[in-house]
Amino acid sequence: MSKVMIFDHPLIQHKLSILRDKRTGTKQFRELINEIAMLMCYEATRDLPLEDVKVETPMEKMTAKKISGRTLAFVPILRAGLGMVDGMLNLVPTAKVGHIGMYRDPETHQPVDYYCKLPADIPERDVIVLDPMLATGGSAIDAVARIKEFSPRSIKFMCIIAAPEGVDAFTAAHPDVEVFCAALDRQLNDHAYILPGLGDAGDRIFGTK
Ligand code: PRP
Ligand code: URA
Secondary structure, three states, X not given: OOOEEEOOOHHHHHHHHHHHOOOOOHHHHHHHHHHHHHHHHHHHOOOOOEEEEEEEOOOOEEEEEEEOOOOEEEEEEEOHHHHHHHXXXXXXXXXEEOEEEXXXXXXXXXXXXXXXXXXXXXXXXXXXXXXXXXXXXXXXXXXXXXXXXXXOOEEEEEOOEEOHHHHHHHHHHOOOOEEEEOEEOOEEOOOOOEEOOOOOHHHHHHOOO
């Protein structure tokens, strides 16, 4: 069974409230989405494997820890997932970044796959898929299925706001993929937008509406 982790850290919740506010403009929205992603990244990487390394401090030699081997690849779902990448890279600057393009057909709400470019060494990496919104779950389900074709070592999915409908659909489709979110909202509306949500994440990040 896949797990759903809700990050209820006060800093994340405080920033999320400002993010949701319709008066928050594009500049602040971008900054907040990156800050929230960075805080979530800290929690989501808690289980990274460590190995012993020899270090000489100014005082003496010691055995210390460093992250073991090739590790992470971040894969934002275009467009809105791009808004989380810089925050993630602030914490893990050596991570590689793949891209997967999906948009929801406005009539059917079904995801349309239009781009996929992943790091060549993806089978040696743990992937964190990024998208601020998990609504019906269609985009995330298809994106993760596409990424699985390239056999990464593991996959996690990180979003900022999830709807119960999306969580149910995603965990049924990918029971092996852990889901991280900052909030589990009430429901979807008739247009498959999350309530209360934050509106259209892509439009708010890129100022397209
Ligand atoms: C949004 C969002 C997710 C998707 C979530 O993208 O960023 O990718 O909708 O909805 P779902 O769970 O019902 O699939 P959108 O299709 O608006 O594209 P955009 O990022 O290019 O704006
Ligand atoms: N995509 C968004 O950007 N917002 C929603 O509420 C649902 C899908």
